[in-house]
Amino acid sequence: MVMEEQKSLSFTLDPKSGVPYYKQVILQVEMAIADGRLTTGDQxxxxxxxxxxxKINPNTISRAYREMEIRGIVNTQQGTGTFISEKEIEISAVEREKILASLVRDFVIKANSYGIDMDQVIDYLQEMRDNEPLKA
Amino acid sequence: MVMEEQKSLSFTLDPKSGVPYYKQVILQVEMAIADGRLTTGDQxxxxxxxxxxxKINPNTISRAYREMEIRGIVNTQQGTGTFISEKEIEISAVEREKILASLVRDFVIKANSYGIDMDQVIDYLQEMRDNEPLKA
DNA sequence: TATATTGTACTAAGGTATTAGTACAATATA
DNA sequence: TATATTGTACTAATACCTTAGTACAATATA
Structure with missing residues (x-):
């Protein structure tokens, strides 16, 4: 068994946020992946x-990990641990397009309801991309 | 009292979708605004x-309208009715920027977790804008 | 003012989501 | 094989979400 890198990430929970613990865990892993603190193979x-x-029940963590496994973000093996996946080869281009379409649709509707139009959104994303890329 | 335009929109509910009725109503109003079927002042x-x-309880509609009122999408007055707001003058540029930032952040994290990067997102949005604008 | 029309407050029922308790199962490794 | 380490199944308690029932309140208008 190859010893994968075990990085020391600091997880925290906010009980008052209204966001379920397991979702907070998922979010923190996602953010760590997005900004490069976690990458393929990391445990x-x-x-x-x-x-x-x-200070919460193991099942709550397990649930977070299981959801991420379903989404293809991590791989889990009993007795071994949970690791960041090889980059989602399992999502086809078509599938990805569908997901993107539904994500964008929800997003645009929300933005629109705040009076933010697509041009603003696109400008914002371009600036974001050019200034501080999210992917390592 | 000026008689505002009362357009005939066809609302529908899908009980099997798992989406709460009040949210379905909000979504349909938002979409109608987004594509121009509803506009400022419409009742x-x-x-x-x-x-x-x-065929649902009035309170369920009331809840949908109340949420939209809180978000500034509509204005409600007892005895008079519920109308699409004047375009959210109440949201400052700074506030809008904050909202946009948080919307974008959530969105990018989600997209990222599916292996979709910002370039793809931006391309997609640009195509969308150029082909079929959402705003009338 | 009287009446119709509009939205609202309060409460309760039912369902779902979230978390924890407890015991278990699979894998790695000495 | 024996033991430690890893994740899991099943259940139940609690809280929260959604919706409906009922009665009420505010406004418009005849």
């Missing part, structure tokens, strides 16, 4: 250790 | 009439 904290750290 | 169906049409 996440074990279910038990993270549960102890965060 | 929405009354709470009661829409409740009868959709």
């Amino acid at each position: 996440l904290p074990t279910v038990r250790s993270l549960a102890v750290d965060l | 929405l169906p009354t709470v009661r009439s829409l409740a009868v049409d959709l």
